[in-house]
Amino acid sequence: MSSAYLALGGNLGDRAFFLDRALELFRAEPGLRLTQVSHYYETAAVGGPADSPAYLNAVAQVECSHTPEQLLQLCLSVEKQLGRVRSEPNAPRTLDLDVILFEDLIRTDDPILPHPRMHERSFVLTPLAEIAPQVVHPILQKSAAQLLKELPADPSSIDAWPRSAPQTSQNLQNKRAFIAGSTSGIGKAIADEFRRRGAIVLTHGRSSSADIRGDLSQTAEQDQVFRTAWAMRSGLDIWIQVAGADTLTGEAARWSFDRKLQELLAVDVTACMRMTRQAGEAMKAHRGGSIITIGWDQAELGMEGDSGQLFTATKSAIHSFTKSLAKSLAPHVRVNCIAPGWIRTAWGENAPEIWQERVRSESLLHRWGLPEDIARLASFLCSDDAAYLNGQVINVNGGMT
Helix, strand or coil, X not given: CEEEEEEEEECCCCHHHHHHHHHHHHHCCCCEEEEEECCCEEECCCCCCCCCCCEEEEEEEEEECCCHHHHHHHHHHHHHHCCCCCCCCCCCCCCEEEEEEECCCCECCXXXXXXXXXXXXXXXXXXXXXXXXXXXXXXXXXXXXXXXXXXXXXXXXXXXXXXXXXXXXXXXXXXXXXXXXXXXXXXXXHHHHHHHCCCEEEEEECCCCCCEECCCCCHHHHHHHHHHHHHHCXXXXXXXXXXXXXXXXXXXXXXCHHHHHHHHHHHHHHHHHHHHHHHHHHHHHCCCEEEEEXXXXXXXXXXXXXXXXXXXXXXXXXXXXHXXXXXXHCCCEEEEEEEECCECCHHHHCCCHHHHHHHHHHECXXXXXXXXXXXXXXXXXXXXXXXXXCCCEEEECCCEC
């Protein structure tokens, strides 16, 4: 993996949205990891029409398997997706992305490396020095911090931009939600999204940061977690069963097939069925609610290998169970299943290149999905906007070839 630095800027429309969205697309790119992002800085436009709006600028560090040419093409593709229209030089734009450093390469072909004007620009050096003060310009042999210090005094200001949370619909206002398995990955993204949308969220996991702790491979703890969650909020409106056994990373990746199967059956199947049944019956006896389970988009198709056999069997069970539970609880409680495809969780962050290439080739969008993609769908399904959606298994995979 190579280390590179990208400069981001824009001065048209919702500037923060375009920078945020560009970073999200970089996070979803196979074979690339977004490792650091600076604050956003507001600066006066340099060149261009006299009445050009001020820019928001930032710098991001990435680690990637891309060549410099491939990284440049990715930047151009992201610009295009976010509405960049090229006209006169220095014209206002929604987004401007530049590769400013790529390891210690020196190049005279596109992309020219290092960027030929990076050492002259405070709106590049300020965010670069924030995240990588010691990174060295390979021609000038000076660090980012040194280059920033040596810049001539600039009468125009460069100010850290006070970011505020984006405005989101409060379509879950005051709904009481419990999310099993919500201290990392998809579950954490759902918890964060639900809070932004006004829900009162209870988290669960094995870490000390969870509101409720419990090992869901044990039936006694499954029951205790349910009772605790229900009592803490005097009832619940939403139950989301994300918790699943991680048999792909860490020590568990080396377990035998039989041990992995036992763990997946205990957590992904038994815990899901028992706990959502309890939640559903309790909701039905009160004022109704919404339940979401988590499946897998390949469950109905099959996949080669041990993991394919394990997950297709266990997640197919969840798909079928979800439809049956929806019929059992209707019309008082809605039950739907989200079936993620290539979602970049902990395993995806470090997946070998063969899997990164598989994401590119199998998803019609040629990229990873993100936990936030699942979270946004979950928030919709649990809102009144989805009042006529019930008993569905919804694939989230960018479309498959």
